[in-house]
Structure formats: structure tokens, C-alpha cells
Amino acid sequence: MSQAEIGLIGLGVMGANLALNIAEKGNRIAVFNRTVETTRKFHADAGELKSQIVPCETIEAFVAAIRPPRPIIIMIKAGEAVDQQMEALKPHLAGGDIMIDAGNANFRDTMRRFDALKDTGLTFIGMGVSGGEEGARHGPSIMVGGTEESYARVEKVLTSIAAKYDGEPCVAWLGENGAGHFVKTIHNGIEYADMQMIAEIYGILRDGLKMTAEEIGDVFGTWNRGRLNSYLIEITEKVLEATDPLTGKPMVDMILDKAGQKGTGxxxxxxxxxMGVPATAIEAAVAARSISSMKGEREAAEKILGLPSIGEFQVADRAAFIKDLENALLAAKIGAYAQGFAVMSAASKEFGWSLPMPTIARIWRAGCIIRSQFLDEITSAFTKAPDAANLIVTPAFAAMVKETDGALRRIVSAAVLGGLPVPALASALGYFDSYRRGRGTANLIQAQRDFFGAHGFDRVDGADSHHGPWGSV
Structure with missing residues (x-):
């Protein structure tokens, strides 16, 4: 019997779906799970794909079943468990073999693991996989960090299983060591911001305009046919239109308002x-999830403080206001993506990765959670201006910001006056206003720092005098 082209350890939901995807695309795969019964059941349930899958009940049999140099995907809980699995594998591997962490790892752990294997003859790939269970099974977006040689060994398999956008596979080698996992981390940070902004718009429609879940779903459905077309807008419509089978009420109205998070945001x-790069929309989204988890404290605070006394949420022209909401969300999304790409650009310089920004945007166009029409425009913008300091100063996006930031300003103002929390939308507006202002207010901060700590400052006239006359004040 021919050897497997690749191996996979960990047959949880993500691992099992990824293994089936690999097998379905014509790649023979060896699988192993710590619990033997899980391996047996997975193989038994694989249907017509069984012939492409080699179920293994020991590590020795698993390693022997893979064609050298052996690429082995580790799809288990991130953290110490990965280190333990690597140590268990090492005695059975030979020079050139590749261990691949496909979980949501901290990229600094990936860099550590990559470096630890440098003189062993083995190597390591940190592989970001986005798309959830559905993506793993039918085509995710894949972000690879490791040596070019190790990527060449797995490129055929990964290209076959990745999501396709106009026939182009959404997978790429992005650089050495932690590059792939870093890009996946920033993908998830942008995802946090995107989801929070959508939730804030939903809050304005629900609590400001008093619209029902179904009515709000219709709004998002309309937007999904325009410039906001994206996976997250698409599923927002579906979520809002779903009915709870237990009560007959809108499903979203029966869900506790406490958002979970796993750490990548x-x-x-x-x-x-x-790295000293502002990512205010991501920060606001992370903070909003933390506040959401404080359900008891929030309920107690409402009893003590009450809600803002602002009277009725007044909208003179409902249709125009909803159009403003659409444009405000577009503007805020631009801010979030711009921040995410700026963080990746800074990391690329710091870690010597040479991250290809157009390629990153390109492989996010399908398979991943933040896939959207929008990413085609980002791909084009960075292709035309790969060294742009920021996405929002590229010609296409500068025009979009100018077109939509007025709507964002009006929506944030209306929400604030109406007592509705919009931390991510407001952070995007603040980012635009700060980034576009040539003369800010940090001169006062520098004066204060010099006053209490003699930290010094630079002068606008360039004179060689870096401290103020504070002693005479």
C-alpha cells in the first residue's frame, strides 16, 4: 500500500474536517488521535474517503505510514499540549521531517519552536487556518510561516485544499518562523473589530430605531448586496432572521449578551x-467583549446609575439615517483594516519577514471569516502602492474615507447623544481625525513630560534647545 502524502494528529472537529478535506482532494493522509476509539470511529465514518485515509493506533505506525520527508499537521489545543506532542514525535522522526502547528498559536510560541528545531535536522511550520469548521472541511484560507523548502514539500496538498477565489488558491508562504501565525492573529483582530462594529450598528437599529430582529436582518441583507458584501454581513442577516424553536421568538433575542474570546484578539x-502602532478599533473590540462578560456588574450598574436621560432617539429621515449607517460601517471597516495592515507592516520590519501585503489581502478573499468584496480593493490598492504608509492614504481608499467619514461622524454623534455605546465606531473616527491632522496636541504632552521628568523635546524651529524654562514658572 502506498504511503500517505501527509499526516495529521488530533481528530477533534477542526482536525477531522481538515483530514476529510485533504482526503477528498486526492491526497492520501495518515491520521492519529490519542484516543484510539476516536481514530477508529473517524475512519469508519469516512464513507467513500476511507481508502484515502490510513488510520494509525500508535505513533510508530503513524510516522511509518507517511512518505519522507514527513509533513505532520498537529491539530490540538494550543499551548503546552503542542510542545508535549512535539516531544513525543521527535524520537520517531528523521532529518527533513516537518511538524506543522495548524492551531491558533501565539506566534511567539511558533518562533520559539522553530528556533528550537534549527540544529536537529527537523523543521517547523506555523500555519494559520481560517474559516472555522466549514472552512476546514471545504476550503480555508491558509497562512504559512516556515522555511521555503518546508513549504515546497506541502504546497501541493495545501493548494489543493485551500479555498479558491476565481480559481486562485487562498494559501501562501508568508515568511520564516512565526509569520503565518502572526498574520492569522491580525486576521482575528480585524475580525473582532468587524464583528463589534456590526454589533454596534445592530444596537443603533434595535435600541435607537426600535426595529425588530427581522427588520434589522432585512437591512443587513440589503447591505450585503452592495459595497458591504461579506461573509460577516451575510451571516448577520441569517442570524437575525432565525427563529428560536423553543419559544418562537427571534433566536438572537434569546441569546445572553456575553461574548466569548479565545485570545487572538x-x-x-x-x-x-x-510595536507602537495604533490599533484602536481592535483594542475597542477586545475591551467591549471584556465588558460584555461583566453581565452581573452591568445589571447592577444600570440599577444604580440608570441609563442616560436623553429622551426619545430622534431621526428625521429614517431612510437617510439607515444609508448613513451603511456608509459609517464601511468607513469604520476601512479604519480597522488599515490598522491591521499597519501592524503587519511594522511586524514585517521588526522580524524580517517581508510580509507581502497584496498577497495577504488576496488569500483572505475566500475561505476566511473576514472574506469580503472589500479585500479585492485592498489587494488592488497594495499592488499599486506596496510601500504605502497606510491603507487610508492610497488613492482608492483616501477617496472612500472622504466619501464616508461624514456619515461615520453623524452616526457616532447620534449614538453618543442617544446614549448608545459605540466604542469601535468612535475609535475608528478618532483614528481618522488623529491620523489626518498634521498638527496635533502632543506638544503639550511633551511639555508636561519635560516639566516633571526632564525628558526633553524637539522644537518646531529645529533649535538646539530641548528643555523648557519650567524652573522660572
């Missing part, structure tokens, strides 16, 4: 701060 915000 937080990592995005932390790394942006580490």
Missing part, C-alpha cells in the same frame, strides 16, 4: 502596543 492588541 487580545494578542493583536498587545502586539500592536508592543
Amino acid at each position: 487580545k494578542w493583536s492588541a498587545i502586539e500592536a502596543q508592543n
Whole structure:
């Protein structure tokens, strides 16, 4: 019997779906799970794909079943479990073999693992996989970090299983060590911001305009046929139109308002701060999820403080207001994506990755959670201006910002006056206003820092005098 082209450890939901995808695309795959019964059941349930799958009940049999140099995907819980699995594998591997972490790993762990294998003859790939269960099964967006040689060994398999956009596979080698997992982290940070902005718009429609879930779903459905066309807008319509089978009420109205998070959004915000790059929309989204989890405190605070006394939410022209909401969401999304790409650009310089921005936008156009029509325009913008300092100063996006930021300003103003929280939308507006202003207010901050800590400052006239006359004040 011929050897498998690739191996996979971990037959949880994501691992099982990815293995089936690999097998379905004509690649023979060996699989192993710590629980033997899980492996047996997976193989038994594989139907017509069984012949493409080699179920293995020991690590020794698993490794022997794969064609050298052996690429082995590890699809288990991120963190220490991956290190333990790697240590268990190492004694059975030979020079050139590749361990591939396809989970949501912290890219710094990926860099550590990559470096730890440098002198062993083995190598490591950190592979970001986006698209959830459905993407894993039918075509995800795949972001690869590792050596070019190790990518060449798995490129045929990954190209076959990746999502396709106009026939082009949404997979790419992005650089050494942690490049792939870093890009996946920023993808998730943008996802956090995008979802939070959508939720804030939903809040304005629900609590400001008093619209029903079904009515709001219709609005998002209309938007999905225009410039906001995207996976997240598409599923928002579907979520809002779904009915709870237990009560007959809108499903979304029966869901507790506490959002979970697994860490990638937080990592995005932390790394942006580490590199001194503003990612205010991502930060606002992470903070909003944290506040949402404080359900008991929020309910207690409402009893003590009450809601803002602002009277009725007044909208003179409902249709015009909803159009403003559409444009405000587009503007805010531009801000979030611009911040995410700026963080990746800074990381590319810091870690020597040479991240290809047009390629990243291109492989996000299908398969991943933030896939949208919008990414075609980002691909084009960075292709024409690969060294642009920021997405919002490229010609196409500068024009879009000028066209839509008035709507964002009106919506944020209306929400604030109406007592409706819009932290991510407001952060995007603040980002635009700060980034576009040539003369800001940090001169006062520098004066204060010099006053209490003698930190010094630069002068507008370039004179060689870097401290103020504070002693005489």
C-alpha cells in the first residue's frame, strides 16, 4: 500500500474536517488521535474517503505510514499540549521531517519552536487556518510561516485544499518562523473589530430605531448586496432572521449578551502596543467583549446609575439615517483594516519577514471569516502602492474615507447623544481625525513630560534647545 502524502494528529472537529478535506482532494493522509476509539470511529465514518485515509493506533505506525520527508499537521489545543506532542514525535522522526502547528498559536510560541528545531535536522511550520469548521472541511484560507523548502514539500496538498477565489488558491508562504501565525492573529483582530462594529450598528437599529430582529436582518441583507458584501454581513442577516424553536421568538433575542474570546484578539492588541502602532478599533473590540462578560456588574450598574436621560432617539429621515449607517460601517471597516495592515507592516520590519501585503489581502478573499468584496480593493490598492504608509492614504481608499467619514461622524454623534455605546465606531473616527491632522496636541504632552521628568523635546524651529524654562514658572 502506498504511503500517505501527509499526516495529521488530533481528530477533534477542526482536525477531522481538515483530514476529510485533504482526503477528498486526492491526497492520501495518515491520521492519529490519542484516543484510539476516536481514530477508529473517524475512519469508519469516512464513507467513500476511507481508502484515502490510513488510520494509525500508535505513533510508530503513524510516522511509518507517511512518505519522507514527513509533513505532520498537529491539530490540538494550543499551548503546552503542542510542545508535549512535539516531544513525543521527535524520537520517531528523521532529518527533513516537518511538524506543522495548524492551531491558533501565539506566534511567539511558533518562533520559539522553530528556533528550537534549527540544529536537529527537523523543521517547523506555523500555519494559520481560517474559516472555522466549514472552512476546514471545504476550503480555508491558509497562512504559512516556515522555511521555503518546508513549504515546497506541502504546497501541493495545501493548494489543493485551500479555498479558491476565481480559481486562485487562498494559501501562501508568508515568511520564516512565526509569520503565518502572526498574520492569522491580525486576521482575528480585524475580525473582532468587524464583528463589534456590526454589533454596534445592530444596537443603533434595535435600541435607537426600535426595529425588530427581522427588520434589522432585512437591512443587513440589503447591505450585503452592495459595497458591504461579506461573509460577516451575510451571516448577520441569517442570524437575525432565525427563529428560536423553543419559544418562537427571534433566536438572537434569546441569546445572553456575553461574548466569548479565545485570545487572538487580545494578542493583536498587545502586539500592536508592543510595536507602537495604533490599533484602536481592535483594542475597542477586545475591551467591549471584556465588558460584555461583566453581565452581573452591568445589571447592577444600570440599577444604580440608570441609563442616560436623553429622551426619545430622534431621526428625521429614517431612510437617510439607515444609508448613513451603511456608509459609517464601511468607513469604520476601512479604519480597522488599515490598522491591521499597519501592524503587519511594522511586524514585517521588526522580524524580517517581508510580509507581502497584496498577497495577504488576496488569500483572505475566500475561505476566511473576514472574506469580503472589500479585500479585492485592498489587494488592488497594495499592488499599486506596496510601500504605502497606510491603507487610508492610497488613492482608492483616501477617496472612500472622504466619501464616508461624514456619515461615520453623524452616526457616532447620534449614538453618543442617544446614549448608545459605540466604542469601535468612535475609535475608528478618532483614528481618522488623529491620523489626518498634521498638527496635533502632543506638544503639550511633551511639555508636561519635560516639566516633571526632564525628558526633553524637539522644537518646531529645529533649535538646539530641548528643555523648557519650567524652573522660572
